[in-house]
Amino acid sequence: MAKNLTILGATGTIGVNTLDVVARNPEKFRVVALTGQNQIEKLALQCRQFQPRYAVVLESDKASALQALLTDTATEVLAGMEALEFVCALPEIDTVMAAIVGSAGLRPALAAARAGKRVLLANKETLVMAGRFFMEAVRGHGATLLPIDSEHNAIFQSLPANYDGDSARHGVRRILLTASGGPFRTRAVETLKAVTPEEAVAHPNWVMGKKISVDSASMMNKGLEVIEAHWLFNARPEQIEVVIHPQSIVHSMVEYLDGSVLAQLSNPDMRTPIAHSLAYPERVEAGVNWLDLAKLGSLTFEAPDFARFPCLKLAYQALAAGGAATAVLNAANEVAVAAFLDRRIPYLGIAASLESVLGRLTGLPAESLEDLMAADAAARREAQTWVDRESGMASR
Numbered sequence: 268m269a270k271n272l273t274i275l276g277a278t279g280t281i282g283v284n285t286l287d288v289v290a291r292n293p294e295k296f297r298v299v300a301l302t303g304q305n306q307i308e309k310l311a312l313q314c315r316q317f318q319p320r321y322a323v324v325l326e327s328d329k330a331s332a333l334q335a336l337l338t339d340t341a342t343e344v345l346a347g348m349e350a351l352e353f354v355c356a357l358p359e360i361d362t363v364m365a366a367i368v369g370s371a372g373l374r375p376a377l378a379a380a381r382a383g384k385r386v387l388l389a390n391k392e393t394l395v396m397a398g399r400f401f402m403e404a405v406r407g408h409g410a411t412l413l414p415i416d417s418e419h420n421a422i423f424q425s426l427p428a429n430y431d432g433d434s435a436r437h438g439v440r441r442i443l444l445t446a447s448g449g450p451f452r453t454r455a456v457e458t459l460k461a462v463t464p465e466e467a468v469a470h471p472n473w474v475m476g477k478k479i480s481v482d483s484a485s486m487m488n489k490g491l492e493v494i495e496a497h498w499l500f501n502a503r504p505e506q507i508e509v510v511i512h513p514q515s516i517v518h519s520m521v522e523y524l525d526g527s528v529l530a531q532l533s534n535p536d537m538r539t540p541i542a543h544s545l546a547y548p549e550r551v552e553a554g555v556n557w558l559d560l561a562k563l564g565s566l567t568f569e570a571p572d573f574a575r576f577p578c579l580k581l582a583y584q585a586l587a588a589g590g591a592a593t594a595v596l597n598a599a600n601e602v603a604v605a606a607f608l609d610r611r612i613p614y615l616g617i618a619a620s621l622e623s624v625l626g627r628l629t630g631l632p633a634e635s636l637e638d639l640m641a642a643d644a645a646a647r648r649e650a651q652t653w654v655d656r657e658s659g660m661a662s663r
């Protein structure tokens with residue numbers, strides 16, 4: 268029986284890679300719903316190829332434009348956040364790929380968890396914002412959570428099959444989270460103030476959306492992933508160690524009490540973790556090149572430089588602070604990255620603004636999802652104020 272899929276964020280990098288794996292395994296997977304935001308023509312082409320029952324966009328004028336492109340098809344076009352939640356909870360859906368970028372991905376991912384679906388989580392912001400509530404929804408509704416982020420997928424594959432988050436019982440000592448170090452790993456620190464958006468999005472190993480590419484350059488991405496690992500694997504912050512590995516072949520590792528370290532290796536291609544999670548516990552073709560270790564020759568590792576990458580340190584601090592701090596960090600980072608891409612603040616302004624916002628908004632309540640939404644909104648306002656002041660000063 269083919270598995271029925273909803274793909275949130277189908278037009279993005281993860282969405283396109285997911286459809287590529289689906290197209291290689293047409294007897295195993297069937298697309299029931301596709302969603303996108305702005306790239307309407309691309310979404311229409313995807314609908315023609317995969318013939319989903321539903322296509323969803325956020326805004327009604329985009330829906331009309333999409334509808335006009337799909338009049339001769341059986342695909343029904345829907346609009347709005349409720350429609351995104353609707354296609355995650357449909358009875359016929361088995362699996363939801365949650366690949367919207369940013370905090371906009373939280374509500375649909377939660378809807379999928381609450382409907383007890385198999386949730387393939389690419390949207391790490393969901394866990395950074397509301398990890399406790401999301402994990403409660405997964406457990407409380409019998410959902411299955413499989414991580415798409417390559418590091419977390421590697422950790423998942425390196426943990427025992429029956430791992431329940433009890434590290435002592437399973438003899439798990441540490442998680443070794445690998446990081447490429449991004450495009451600025453060896454660049455002279457004094458030149459970082461002149462970094463342009465073009466330089467920041469040019470990742471040496473991975474092709475990704477703009478937001479996550481900037482996060483990779485600042486290593487905020489690794490900071491978000493430390494927080495993500497904390498929630499996914501019930502790991503304490505001191506059990507999660509970041510290791511720089513510039514070749515991006517070892518996607519992460521798990522260290523056991525007896526000294527064993529298990530790793531997952533593959534070429535840096537998101538189709539591997541996507542195919543793993545789509546087919547789990549089976550394996551399917553992903554179209555990925557075989558790993559040629561002899562050709563690679565060497566794999567290297569080094570410790571991260573927290574002075575070069577202050578965002579990584581801020582993420583550890585937010586995780587240690589707990590409560591709403593990681594939601595504040597995530598929201599402020601979204602605002603700062605957008606402002607950097609718009610050339611309103613310099614690259615170093617990302618970390619500076621986060622430090623300022625985290626300093627001002629400590630101790631906000633985090634007793635409910637509503638509290639976290641409020642913390643997210645407060646952090647956005649605070650970060651926007653910082654950006655406006657900084658860019659105002661720069662233009663004077």
Ligand code: NAD
Pocket residue numbers: 275276277278279280281282302303304305306325366367368369371389390391392415416417473474475476477478479537
């Ligand atoms: P992307 O920018 O390429 O695609 C984002 C998708 O989300 C698009 O389909 C877009 O239409 C949709 N979208 C954006 N804003 C939306 C909104 N407000 N409402 C509804 N839909 C919206 O991003 P990506 O690189 O595919 O990343 C998606 C998620 O996966 C991110 O959370 C990212 O951190 C995570 N992730 C990506 C990679 C990667 O290699 N690209 C790896 C690990 C994790």
Ligand code: MG
Pocket residue numbers: 416417418492
């Ligand atoms: Mg990753």
